[in-house]
Amino acid sequence: MNANRSRREFLRAGLVLPAVGLAAAGSDTPRPKDPPQLTYRTLGRTGLKVTGVGYGIGYEPNVEVVGRALDYGINYYDTSRDYRESEAIFARCIRGKRQKIHISTKSGSTKKEEILQDLDTSLKVLGTDYVDVWHLHARDTPARIPDEALEAMVRCKESGKARFIGFSCHNPNAMVDFFLDAKVFDVMQTTYSYAIGSGFREKAVQKLAAAGIGVVAMKVVVALTGLNMGRGGAGAPKKEKSEGEGPLAGIKWVLSNPAIGTTIPNMNSIAELDMNVRAMAEPYTPADERLLFAAGERIRPDYCRMCFQCDGKCPRGVPVADVLRYLAYYDFAGSLYQAVTHYRELAPGIRSIRCSDCTECAVQCPNGVRVRDRLMRAQNLIA
Ligand code: SF4
Ligand code: SF4
The missing domain is CATH 3.20.20.100 (NADP-dependent oxidoreductase domain)
Known part of the structure; x- marks a missing residue:
């Protein structure tokens, strides 16, 4: 049907x-x-x-x-x-x-x-x-x-x-x-x-x-x-x-x-x-x-679809979908507390990564999310 x-x-x-x-x-x-x-x-x-x-x-x-x-x-x-x-x-x-x-x-x-x-x-x-x-x-x-x-x-x-x-x-x-x-x-x-x-x-x-x-x-x-x-x-x-x-x-x-x-x-x-x-x-x-x-x-560049196709693609180990979801708690659900709380549960080594240190991002999102920009926003805002 x-x-x-x-x-x-x-x-x-x-x-x-x-x-x-x-x-x-x-x-x-x-x-x-x-x-x-x-x-x-x-x-x-x-x-x-x-x-x-x-x-x-x-x-x-x-x-x-x-x-x-x-x-x-x-x-x-x-x-x-x-x-x-x-x-x-x-x-x-x-x-x-x-x-x-x-x-x-x-x-x-x-x-x-x-x-x-x-x-x-x-x-x-x-x-x-x-x-x-x-x-x-x-x-x-x-x-x-x-x-x-x-x-x-x-x-x-x-x-x-x-x-x-x-x-x-x-x-x-x-x-x-x-x-x-x-x-x-x-x-x-x-x-x-x-x-x-x-x-x-x-x-x-x-x-x-x-x-x-x-x-x-x-x-x-x-x-x-x-x-x-x-x-x-x-x-x-x-x-x-x-x-x-x-x-x-x-x-x-x-x-x-x-x-x-x-x-x-x-x-x-x-x-x-x-x-x-x-x-x-x-x-x-x-x-x-x-x-x-x-x-x-409208939200395509900013909202991660949680398809997990980029799992394991960052050579430095950033769990991209997870971090983008934490950022979405703030950007789309309005909860800074929730965003920060989740981010702080990441391992210290992951929390200290700054995507701004990469000249190019190894993660290409098939859904059009600006991965590096969004991660940098997360690292500035909720890290
Ligand atoms: S960033 Fe893109 S590829 Fe990765 S989980 Fe989100 S929508 Fe999927
Ligand atoms: S810019 Fe891309 S490759 Fe570099 S740390 Fe961030 S997600 Fe990983």
Whole structure:
């Protein structure tokens, strides 16, 4: 079947229901005239009925926006042990509402005892006795999931403290076979967006979906916002992510793929939330396609598609895709903290490299990213 037709038919068949709980308080910002329409999807074999637009709680949750999302009936929320106070702030937002939502959170550890301890800590901080999905955080190579980590994850599920388990990754191509061969995971959370380029990821995503794995799409809109972009000059005024409808079109595009269980955009304003929730009921149109294509071309020199084709190409050992992703946390997601924190986790020998010392860059990006310029910006800004 033609891929576009398949996407359209899926959307037409989608279950559209009115939002619930709109009378609940939580924000003074005016509500939209018409209540948002929610669509529900099944997260693979977990059987969880999740709203097509979930919520990436992130490092700095905006409690007003989270409260409004809860009122609207958004029911899938993703956080992490690694996101500083994220779980604690989120916990305050969901008091009395635990049964209405699905919570996903993560451990950054590779060690058995730490993973087990992390889950207990998450449960305590979140004020719940189970999480719906318990992930290992950011696993882009099988080496980052040693046997003891696998064992711990299975224990977490068997204990009932985690209903389902999985891991998040930026490179599903490198991880899909490991994921399926392990035969223990239920959910993969991975990068998937128009801007990133589905071509790199589609095969992996389809393989997971065919095996009944729930796929959670992350980084669905960040590239379409252009916050803090260097082109406007460092310190250029921040744009609201709700400016322009690129993010809306981006979520619609992701949701037009039936292989995707849910999306987890991070949202910092009510306007952004109100725009994103529309993606559940509105069709993906040719106008959206044109808008996304134009946005994709605009960001081409600056936004790394995380295709990992340049892995190992820098003779001095710079992990190009990783550093460009850290820079994107600032340039596209507006979080200097996140960018700096990740950069500082690199080995000191890598952190001290300056691309300005090279007369020519050995890394040629097939997607048109100005690798050396972008790395120099990272080394000036977040090193
Ligand atoms: S810099 Fe280019 S080749 Fe390297 S991961 Fe990014 S998009 Fe792919
Ligand atoms: S300029 Fe290119 S080759 Fe030189 S260190 Fe940077 S990434 Fe490596």
